[in-house]
Amino acid sequence: MWNQIGIVGTLVVSISLITFGIIGLTVFLERLYKKNAK
Amino acid sequence: MNNLWSRFSNWITSTPVWRAVFRHGYEDTPRNRSFIPFSNVLYHLHPVKIRKGALQIRYSWGMGCISFLLFIILTLTGVLLMFYYVPDTRRAYQDIKDIMAVVSYGDIIRNVHRLSAHGMVFAVWAHMTRVFLTGAYKTPREFNWMIGVVLLALTLVLSWTGYLLPWDQLALWAITVGTKMAAATPFIGVDGPFGPELGMRPDNDVKFMLLGGTEVGQNALLRFYVLHCVVLPLVVAMLLAVHFWRVRKDGFSGPR
Amino acid sequence: MEMKSFEIFPKDPKKTYGLMELVEGKSPIVDKEPEDTVFTWPHLFSIEFLAVLITVAVLLFLSMYVEAPLEQVASTATTPNPMKAPWYFLGLQELLVYFDPWIAGVVLPVIILIGLMLIPFLDVNPKGAGYYTFSERKFAVSVYAFGMGLWLTLLIVGVWFRGLDWNWYWYWEKSYVHKPLLSGLRDIPVIITGVLGVSEFAGKAIADLIMLAYFAGGFIIPVFIFRNFYKRLGLLRYLITMGLFLLMVGVPIKIGLRLVFSIKYIMVTPWFKI
Numbered sequence: 409m410w411n412q413i414g415i416v417g418t419l420v421v422s423i424s425l426i427t428f429g430i431i432g433l434t435v436f437l438e439r440l441y442k443k444n445a446k
Numbered sequence: 447m448n449n450l451w452s453r454f455s456n457w458i459t460s461t462p463v464w465r466a467v468f469r470h471g472y473e474d475t476p477r478n479r480s481f482i483p484f485s486n487v488l489y490h491l492h493p494v495k496i497r498k499g500a501l502q503i504r505y506s507w508g509m510g511c512i513s514f515l516l517f518i519i520l521t522l523t524g525v526l527l528m529f530y531y532v533p534d535t536r537r538a539y540q541d542i543k544d545i546m547a548v549v550s551y552g553d554i555i556r557n558v559h560r561l562s563a564h565g566m567v568f569a570v571w572a573h574m575t576r577v578f579l580t581g582a583y584k585t586p587r588e589f590n591w592m593i594g595v596v597l598l599a600l601t602l603v604l605s606w607t608g609y610l611l612p613w614d615q616l617a618l619w620a621i622t623v624g625t626k627m628a629a630a631t632p633f634i635g636v637d638g639p640f641g642p643e644l645g646m647r648p649d650n651d652v653k654f655m656l657l658g659g660t661e662v663g664q665n666a667l668l669r670f671y672v673l674h675c676v677v678l679p680l681v682v683a684m685l686l687a688v689h690f691w692r693v694r695k696d697g698f699s700g701p702r
Numbered sequence: 703m704e705m706k707s708f709e710i711f712p713k714d715p716k717k718t719y720g721l722m723e724l725v726e727g728k729s730p731i732v733d734k735e736p737e738d739t740v741f742t743w744p745h746l747f748s749i750e751f752l753a754v755l756i757t758v759a760v761l762l763f764l765s766m767y768v769e770a771p772l773e774q775v776a777s778t779a780t781t782p783n784p785m786k787a788p789w790y791f792l793g794l795q796e797l798l799v800y801f802d803p804w805i806a807g808v809v810l811p812v813i814i815l816i817g818l819m820l821i822p823f824l825d826v827n828p829k830g831a832g833y834y835t836f837s838e839r840k841f842a843v844s845v846y847a848f849g850m851g852l853w854l855t856l857l858i859v860g861v862w863f864r865g866l867d868w869n870w871y872w873y874w875e876k877s878y879v880h881k882p883l884l885s886g887l888r889d890i891p892v893i894i895t896g897v898l899g900v901s902e903f904a905g906k907a908i909a910d911l912i913m914l915a916y917f918a919g920g921f922i923i924p925v926f927i928f929r930n931f932y933k934r935l936g937l938l939r940y941l942i943t944m945g946l947f948l949l950m951v952g953v954p955i956k957i958g959l960r961l962v963f964s965i966k967y968i969m970v971t972p973w974f975k976i
Contacts, residue, residue: 415870416961418863422855423848423954430847434579437834440504441701482743489747495739496746503749505834511753519761539775546772557765565761567790578821578846581830581839588822595819602790609788618776619785623795627807632974638804639974661778699832 491690499701505580506700509573514686516566521679523559531611533671535664538613563605570601582699590692593685600682607674610667621662621670629653783866792860793853799868800957802975810953817946824943826934841931849950887966889975906970913969913976920948 458464459471470481483492499505530549531541545552574594577583583591606624610617629635629651633644636651648660658665773782787795797806829838836843865871869881890912895905921944925932932940959965967975 411870412961414872416958419855419859419954419957419961422858423851426851426854427844427847430575430579430850431836431843434834434836434843434847437504437579438836441834476741479741479743482747489743492742492746494742496742498738498740501740501745501749508749508753511750512757515754515757519758535776542772546770553769554762554765557768557770558761560770561761561764561768564789574818575846575850579834579843580832581825581835582832583822584825584828584831585822591822592819595815598818599815605788605790612772613776615773615776615780615782616771618778619782620787620791623785623787624791624807627794627798627803630803631808632804635804635808638808701833 491694493694497698497700500698502701507572507576509569509576513566513569513573516562516569517682517686519562520559520566523555523562524675526555527559528675533611533667535613535667538611538667542612542614563608567601567605570598574598580699587692587696587699590689590696593689593692597682597685597689600678600685604674604678604682607670607678610662610670611674613667618662621666625653625656625662625666628656784864784868786860786864789857789861793856796856796860796864797953800953800960804974805976813946813949817950820942820946824935824939826939845947845950852950852954884964887960887964889967889970890965891967891970893965909969916952917948920944 459468469485470478472478480494483489483494527545530545530552532538542556545556547553549555577591577594606620610621626637629637631641631652632638633640634646634652635641636646636648636653638646641651648654654660656666656669657663658669786792794806794811797810800806801810825842827839827842829835830842863870863872865875865877866880867883869883871877871881889909891902891905891909893905894900894908895902898905898908900908921941924944925940935943956968959968969976
């Protein structure tokens, strides 16, 4: 049972990390350009 | 000595032969700077002038440039490898071993080829991500985006067809798995839904067409070799030409 | 002394324009153009040249230490275990665990490629063209990021978490020891028949209804909750966008059902099973 929880957990963590990672990268770049424009 | 040399070079560069081949000098004038991309068949992919904002790597990431560069490196190393490889199931594996152990720098050439292949898959993916995040597929650049997706698919197919050529266990079974999935295609595969109903048999379905037979053997090796070395690079080159042309026509999307 | 005068632009009574002023400059433009451009030679060419140098140097350096793999000669007699496709296809191969080959190997990749190609036509948001933004394109960037998350996760699992017999192996487990294969997978129609005590036909019908409800709900509900979204897209774009979105979200849902409840098929027909 712990094995299954671990598997599901790995998938959820991985999907979340990558999704929010890409969103975070976009936000970071957006702020970088706003800062330079000002 | 200096005077002699400069007199000699001045004379050489004023001869009709030299002037016929090299039509402009290298003095740093704006006119000459324009000539370099303008009068060179390879360089005139580039515009003569470009917006300063288009040079920002933090906007473009340079991944499109890297992808094209890796494609060229793959072509050059690939041609070198082609001199030592014959797509015959009886000797293909031994040819690879010879390339790695016997041919001078063969191992470096093969390693560069393989690393560039993986690198190109990553670079193409990164390029697509960058274009998406900067919205550079919106009007009027939709067509170029579609060409880009086709290029992505072709990059993966190029990589996959090349995978078979060493004829080792990795190659044979990777292609077996891949063609098994092809046989499961709906309508045109013998194992797919509605396939048998439409007359698909093991000797006339899409897997048979891919392999030139019912199993991964000599025919498959030859087909994948021709696809990998001739057909797909030509198709990719033509699509790349359209892809770059569209960038010139629609303009680079970057900051001002 | 007589000075020969000549006119660069001779005056002509028929012309309504004339030469105003001739200015000598060192470059084709006297002052900065509105667009602030520079010559590609040297500026762009030098950047590209640097990229070429760095890439070639890195490649040559790495190729001395990273050997291209070459296993034993091909033989149809023995199958390597686990049989792994090249890393960029491992996302697809991992999908094979949860879907039949025709879905995982053909339908889903084709839908992914077609979906990618349709993005410019489905994205009606005029903002965000030519610069990085998340705040102005929340839906587009989120959906793309989620799709990437799914794809890369499947890839990562296929590369690092799959071992013998395509079983799940953690990093610390011995990769050469076989593990018991998963058993006891059930189909939803069978479960429904068992739980509700109805006939097999009714079980299948209810399972089909569940699938229908998922798609119907997925199509109809956002029309009312996100009215603006629906209005901006129009019917055709909305249908295509939501269709692709539901298919994409359906993948982790099915994976979850399989991992948590050991469910193999949701919909069973004589011709195909999903």
